[in-house]
């Protein structure tokens with residue numbers, strides 16, 4: 588079941604207590620940068636999320652990062668009511684506490700198996716996230732060709748380790764199966780008895796969350812944080828993290844304006 592964009596936005600503005608605002612981190616709140624460890628939220632982002640956190644039912648970040656990394660890189664610890672679902676939903680951070688399953692037993696094999704696969708590949712970086720491991724080609728001389736050359740061997744390594752491959756912007760992640768951003772978002776909507784939903788994302792890993800918005804039957808909005816690297820279908824397209832934050836600010840403005848007008852009516 589689908590609803591149209593304006594139904595989604597109207598529902599969020601008219602009944603903000605029933606709204607869930609879901610957000611990806613890298614490429615959506617945080618600009619893409621060459622070094623994954625140097626990523627930080629766009630200036631003013633934490634303040635926009637704090638404002639929204641006071642206005643809507645819930646703000647939830649659903650990210651491929653470890654949840655604690657997103658909280659740190661986003662300076663998000665003070666956002667009221669914030670929930671961060673890390674590792675595509677395997678981990679949950681809330682009010683400073685982290686809940687996470689045991690590390691998948693295939694991770695050791697993936698970690699050691701990646702080393703010979705990338706040996707001699709200039710500019711290729713391994714990012715060890717404890718519960719998953721990612722290989723990045725953004726800093727290679729030919730990032731696309733290097734990514735393509737790694738696809739089959741990384742897929743074979745993941746299969747042998749009982750893991751799945753999550754492709755993204757110049758990255759292949761080896762991570763545990765059975766969870767994705769759609770499963771995570773859908774469960775969160777049920778937990779909060781959401782009456783409307785918005786999700787903003789920028790990459791392939793966000794597509795299941797977009798699908799979950801559409802399948803939820805709720806008034807919903809999908810927002811694509813646009814870049815030159817990938818095209819994704821969504822209800823609204825904005826220009827990267829600055830565009831996402833501008834859009835979220837306009838949602839917060841509309842919610843506050845409606846509350847004022849309603850109170851005065």
Ligand SMILES: O=P(O)(O)OC[C@H]1O[C@H](O[C@H]2O[C@H](CO)[C@@H](O)[C@H](O)[C@H]2O)[C@H](O)[C@@H](O)[C@@H]1O
Nearest residue numbers: 612613619620621623626650651652725756758
């Ligand atoms: O679900 P997300 O919050 O979008 O996280 C997805 C992956 O994002 C990071 O990689 C991406 O951003 C990097 C920093 O800007 C960039 O260098 C890289 O090319 C992108 O793929 C992160 O490093 C991964 O661990 C996340 O899973």
